[in-house]
Amino acid sequence: MNTTAINNEKTLFDYALRLGDTTLILAQRHCEWVGHAPTIEEELALANIGLDTLGQAMAWLEVAAEHDEEKRDADRLAYFRNEREYTNYLLAELDKGDFAVTTLRGFFISTYFNYLYQEMQNSSVEAFKDIAIKSSKEVQYHYIHQRAWLVRLGNGTEESHRRLQDALNDLWAYTNELFEEDETIQSAEELGIISSMSAIKSKWREDALALIEEAGLTLPQDTYHHSGGTQGLHTETLGLMLAEMQSLRRQFPDAKW
Numbered sequence: 001m002n003t004t005a006i007n008n009e010k011t012l013f014d015y016a017l018r019l020g021d022t023t024l025i026l027a028q029r030h031c032e033w034v035g036h037a038p039t040i041e042e043e044l045a046l047a048n049i050g051l052d053t054l055g056q057a058m059a060w061l062e063v064a065a066e067h068d069e070e071k072r073d074a075d076r077l078a079y080f081r082n083e084r085e086y087t088n089y090l091l092a093e094l095d096k097g098d099f100a101v102t103t104l105r106g107f108f109i110s111t112y113f114n115y116l117y118q119e120m121q122n123s124s125v126e127a128f129k130d131i132a133i134k135s136s137k138e139v140q141y142h143y144i145h146q147r148a149w150l151v152r153l154g155n156g157t158e159e160s161h162r163r164l165q166d167a168l169n170d171l172w173a174y175t176n177e178l179f180e181e182d183e184t185i186q187s188a189e190e191l192g193i194i195s196s197m198s199a200i201k202s203k204w205r206e207d208a209l210a211l212i213e214e215a216g217l218t219l220p221q222d223t224y225h226h227s228g229g230t231q232g233l234h235t236e237t238l239g240l241m242l243a244e245m246q247s248l249r250r251q252f253p254d255a256k257w
Contacts, residue, residue, distance in 0.1 A: 011187040012125065013067040014087070017077065018184065018230055020060030021088035024078060025238070026109060027054035028245055032096045045145060049106065052138040056113075059131045066127070079249035083232075083239045090229035091174040093238040100163040103149045104171055110142035111207050112178050115200045124192030147211060154215025161216065168212070169220050176225035179204070184230070 030050030037043035061074035068077070091109060096102050117139060120132030153160040179201035181189075188194055212219055228234070249255075 007187070008191060009067050009069070011184060011191060011193075013064050013069070014184045015188050015193060016060050016064035016067065016128075018087045018089075020057050020064055020074075020077070021086045022092045022109075023053050023060060024057035025086070025088045025241065026092040026106075027051070027057055028241055029092065029094075029096050029102070030106070033102065038099055046102075049142050049145070052135075052142065056131065056135050056138070059134070063127045063131070075249070079246045080253075083234050083242055085232060086234065086238060086242070087230050087232060088238075089174075089177050090226055090235060091171065091177065093229070093235060093241065094171070094174065095237050097167065097170075098163055100153055100160070100167040101171065103146050103153070104164065104167045106142060107146040107150055107211065108171065108175055108208065109178075110139045110146060111204050112200070113139040114143050115203045116194070119194045119196070119200060123194065128193050150211060151215050154217055164215065165217055168217055172220045172222075173224055174226045175208070177227045177229060180227065180230070182230060 027050045030046050030053060033046040034043060034050075037046055057078075058074060061077050064077060065072060065074050072080075089109075091105060094101075094105065097105075113135070117132040117136045120128050121136070123129040123132065150164065153164045155161070179197055181197050185194075185197050189196065194200070209219070
């Protein structure tokens with residue numbers, strides 16, 4: 001295999017793994033609300049969103065496995081790596097927090113995937129294109145559901161508004177990492193997986209600012225941005241989550257379901 005082909009395989013693996021890790025971790029956070037949501041209807045909604053996102057994670061990890069030089073399957077990638085080997089965006093791994101945190105985090109990420117999947121429907125790589133087409137309707141539902149809740153919370157009681165503003169103050173500094181044009185993203189653009197991350201960021205920001213205005217929130221100062229998740233540098237919350245998520249599979253590595 002020549003150098004170009006090797007580099008292409010690495011890009012396909014790295015980008016699929018990043019998307020798979022992000023959706024897998026986000027699915028875990030959503031499903032933590034089962035039994036704890038404010039209403040039974042919202043518990044079902046969060047569970048369904050979590051299952052949709054888990055399905056996307058499985059699809060991405062299967063693509064990553066196809067291009068993994070170590071020949072690991074999707075389960076091996078999910079359950080037998082430590083936190084330094086995960087490449088998800090930091091926003092996905094943060095503690096679930098209260099309902100405002102969960103909903104706002106979900107909105108930021110579903111808006112990101114909404115525009116990313118729209119871009120990928122024109123991808124030069126069939127596997128990426130297929131997942132994007134299949135997943136687009138799911139993330140559009142997530143986006144609509146979460147946005148409606150945020151408008152209600154922002155314009156609801158003094159308490160709900162305060163909690164949502166606190167969530168925005170905490171989460172905003174994690175959003176820029178979604179659009180960092182590192183080597184993987186630059187290579188993905190060169191391969192035609194996506195055409196322009198900057199265009200996705202522009203659309204995302206327009207949606208985010210419109211929501212902030214409609215919910216009566218105040219945009220935090222853009223002074224600092226957290227980063228490092230895609231390089232394996234994570235918050236302590238990820239290690240705690242993985243310890244729980246991976247424990248059964250690691251105790252019984254050869255179990256058949």
